[in-house]
Amino acid sequence: MTLTISKVPLSAIEEAKKLAAWTAVDKHVLPEHKVIGIGSGSTVPYVVERIVAQGPEVNKDRVFIPTGFQSKELIVDAHLSLGDVEQYPIIDVTIDGADEVDTELNCIKGGGACHLREKVLAEAADTWIIVADYRKNSQVLGTTYTQGVPVEVAPFAYAKVLQNLHHIGSPNAKLRLAKMKAGPVVSDNGNFVIDAPFDAEKMKDPYPLLAQIKMLTGVVEVGLFCHMAKAAYFGNQDGSVTVKWHDGKVDQIAGPQS
Known part of the structure; x- marks a missing residue:
């Protein structure tokens, strides 16, 4: 992996991801913060890039906690101090x-x-911040991410969980299969993942659905994060950043400069 992404020409999508990540770091990763969680996904390399730009003096007394293999590699490659939850x-x-x-x-x-x-790591954090590009900004979950709710399950229980998901409103739920290997995707925790699409009515208020799925025996965790984020930063095509706050306020601000 590399932290020099911003030094090559970026597509509009990548530029939007960078805008969101840089703005969020500038606003929320402050010098007094010493324990910092680094998430996963395609926007996160820009988060690490911006943290590194804060300088070695600021980062020398910090420890960084990864959410998975990708973020662990980013932390190590950036010569930041690696910790564990x-x-x-x-x-x-x-x-x-x-x-x-x-x-x-x-x-x-x-x-x-x-x-x-x-x-x-979201629950462990005093402040949990989301960064994404404008495509991830929706009114109702399931509008653009149509694969379904990710459900991590114990491998021996997946067939029963799959059956139960079918019964509670996701008839098209299916085991996630790997693309470059035969068989299912296996998480960093050694578990399988089921993708369970639900209709818009259930997704309008996802918290009850989260609780219902979490109660199924064999379910380890559900990819619905409800009532957790303080703010979400979305990079836009025009160079601005939309900030949604937990209290319902929405800001439009200019993205940071290199």
């Missing part, structure tokens, strides 16, 4: 990506099968 169960701020975010800052996460550790 077992050592640091209280985190100052965690910045993470999302597959989709609704008007209430509820999120779908788990497209990269990291949502168990992502949720642990």
